[in-house]
Amino acid sequence: MSEHRLRLVRLGIDTHEESVVFMPADCHVCRSEGFSAQSRVHIESDGGSTIATLNVVRGGLVKTGEAGLSESAWKRLGALPGQTARFSHAPAVESLGAMRSKVYGHTLDPTEIAAILADMAAGRYSDVEIAALLTACTSAGLTLDEVVGFTRGMVDVGEQLHWKRDVVVDKHCVGGLPGNRTTPIVVAIVAALGIWIPKTSSRAITSPAGTADTMETLAPVDLDLPAMKRVVEKEAGCLIWGGAVQLSPVDDLFIRVERSLDIDSEGQLVASVLSKKVAAGSTHVVIDVPVGPTAKVRDRRSADALTHLFECVAREIGIQLRTVVTDGTQPVGRGIGPALEARDVLAVLQCTAEAPADLRARAVLLAGDVIEIAKCCATGSGAKLAMEVLDDGRAWSKLQAICEAQGGMREPPVSTHRWESLASAAGPIASIDNRRLARVAKLAGAPASKAAGIALRVRVGDSVEAGQPLFELHAETAGELEYAQNYLQTQPDILRVGRSLDGE
Numbered sequence: 001m002s003e004h005r006l007r008l009v010r011l012g013i014d015t016h017e018e019s020v021v022f023m024p025a026d027c028h029v030c031r032s033e034g035f036s037a038q039s040r041v042h043i044e045s046d047g048g049s050t051i052a053t054l055n056v057v058r059g060g061l062v063k064t065g066e067a068g069l070s071e072s073a074w075k076r077l078g079a080l081p082g083q084t085a086r087f088s089h090a091p092a093v094e095s096l097g098a099m100r101s102k103v104y105g106h107t108l109d110p111t112e113i114a115a116i117l118a119d120m121a122a123g124r125y126s127d128v129e130i131a132a133l134l135t136a137c138t139s140a141g142l143t144l145d146e147v148v149g150f151t152r153g154m155v156d157v158g159e160q161l162h163w164k165r166d167v168v169v170d171k172h173c174v175g176g177l178p179g180n181r182t183t184p185i186v187v188a189i190v191a192a193l194g195i196w197i198p199k200t201s202s203r204a205i206t207s208p209a210g211t212a213d214t215m216e217t218l219a220p221v222d223l224d225l226p227a228m229k230r231v232v233e234k235e236a237g238c239l240i241w242g243g244a245v246q247l248s249p250v251d252d253l254f255i256r257v258e259r260s261l262d263i264d265s266e267g268q269l270v271a272s273v274l275s276k277k278v279a280a281g282s283t284h285v286v287i288d289v290p291v292g293p294t295a296k297v298r299d300r301r302s303a304d305a306l307t308h309l310f311e312c313v314a315r316e317i318g319i320q321l322r323t324v325v326t327d328g329t330q331p332v333g334r335g336i337g338p339a340l341e342a343r344d345v346l347a348v349l350q351c352t353a354e355a356p357a358d359l360r361a362r363a364v365l366l367a368g369d370v371i372e373i374a375k376c377c378a379t380g381s382g383a384k385l386a387m388e389v390l391d392d393g394r395a396w397s398k399l400q401a402i403c404e405a406q407g408g409m410r411e412p413p414v415s416t417h418r419w420e421s422l423a424s425a426a427g428p429i430a431s432i433d434n435r436r437l438a439r440v441a442k443l444a445g446a447p448a449s450k451a452a453g454i455a456l457r458v459r460v461g462d463s464v465e466a467g468q469p470l471f472e473l474h475a476e477t478a479g480e481l482e483y484a485q486n487y488l489q490t491q492p493d494i495l496r497v498g499r500s501l502d503g504e
Helices: 028-033 071-077 096-103 110-121 127-139 144-156 183-192 211-215 225-235 249-261 266-279 300-317 338-349 357-373 382-391 394-405 434-443 478-489
Strands: 005-010 020-024 040-044 049-057 066-069 084-089 169-173 197-201 237-241 284-291 320-327 417-422 427-432 453-456 469-475 495-497
Touching: 005 071, 020 071, 028 084, 049 071, 066 071, 096 110, 096 127, 110 144, 110 249, 127 249, 127 266, 144 249, 144 266, 144 300, 169 183, 169 197, 169 266, 169 357, 183 197, 183 211, 183 237, 183 338, 183 357, 183 382, 183 394, 197 211, 197 225, 211 237, 211 338, 225 237, 225 394, 237 394, 249 266, 266 284, 266 300, 284 300, 284 357, 300 320, 320 357, 338 357, 338 394, 338 453, 357 382, 382 394, 417 478, 434 453, 434 478, 469 478
Parallel strands: 005 066, 020 049, 169 284, 197 237, 284 320
Antiparallel strands: 005 084, 020 066, 040 049, 040 084, 417 469, 427 495, 453 469
């Protein structure tokens, strides 16, 4: 047995959460076991076991008799410095057969879906195999039964919260609209009314910021389940990162790979959103569906199909749901990127003169829908009540209290490098390309660089003069700023200046 043991070395390599083991090319375990690069390897130590993908190295990074582990592999194994482990081929994963059948267009039954998700949660799927499944679900699509199966299965393999309340609400946006950071405002308004809203949010998938990224500039978001419960029981709401509490953990695997592929399929989107809501113990949910030519949902027909799917799955899993189709033709607010969006949120909650009117109006609309679905007011009066809570300062006080309960409120960071994009001609702003503008913010470093992103100076319909600033680019390093500028040079019409909005 000893010939199959190697001393573990923590290499400190970030492999984007995929477990990777590094072995030298002359490793006797590789030769005796017949391992090769990309082999799936089972690692077993005194503290636990995990499965990792093998990378073969040369040049002395890992010495003979050692095996280097990525950060994710080290943590999953629960390894200790100087510890040894035994290495063997990973056992066959039976559910891969079902996954491959989906690649060829077959429909998965609930048992097959449950097996796939259980193996994924146990770390038996590589990123390549997860990517294959996601691609198959995107290209072939998912039936209603499959979406329900994925939703229920993703809940079953993770932690679940059960609140001793008849009404627990949530609000979610399907995404695709830069700056649409209504969630912290909605949570503050709703929780200020005593309605429980335990909000778990994702980090960005294909956008410059997710709600968790933005909230992290204001307060800690990586709370565990006991801490989350304490915050909600004290303040009626929270704003935390869902990945830290292991609610629907397979969804976090999907999100990580979707981010690399830059895809977000309709069926998987619905399963992702609703599994998180069920796992968090929500009973009533409002879904925001922005529609616009460069948003995630391009037209009303697509929005109707998506909202219908949400409603059908919600009925099957026992959630009361309301969908709200909103304007997705241009970004919301002025900031695009974690810290810049946080500053917009603070301006709205503090009711300052500089607060973006569109962000304020959209947050009030959605908060009103949440209040109404919770049966806390008559139908049609939710927005009025939400406005009162915002205007009298109760919402701002509640966000401060939530941030303090989560570990303390802090100031969003400020960028060190900035550059203004100027209008090349005079005229009205005819259109703004959401997708390409979001890409500019990401090239500038968002969301990893919290202060990076874009501060918009104009909106569609505004008239500008030649040389007037259109937006300001923010970055934390000169290299990232230049990287985004280089892309902008090839995209002169991201903000299109025209003689009129209808082209006349």
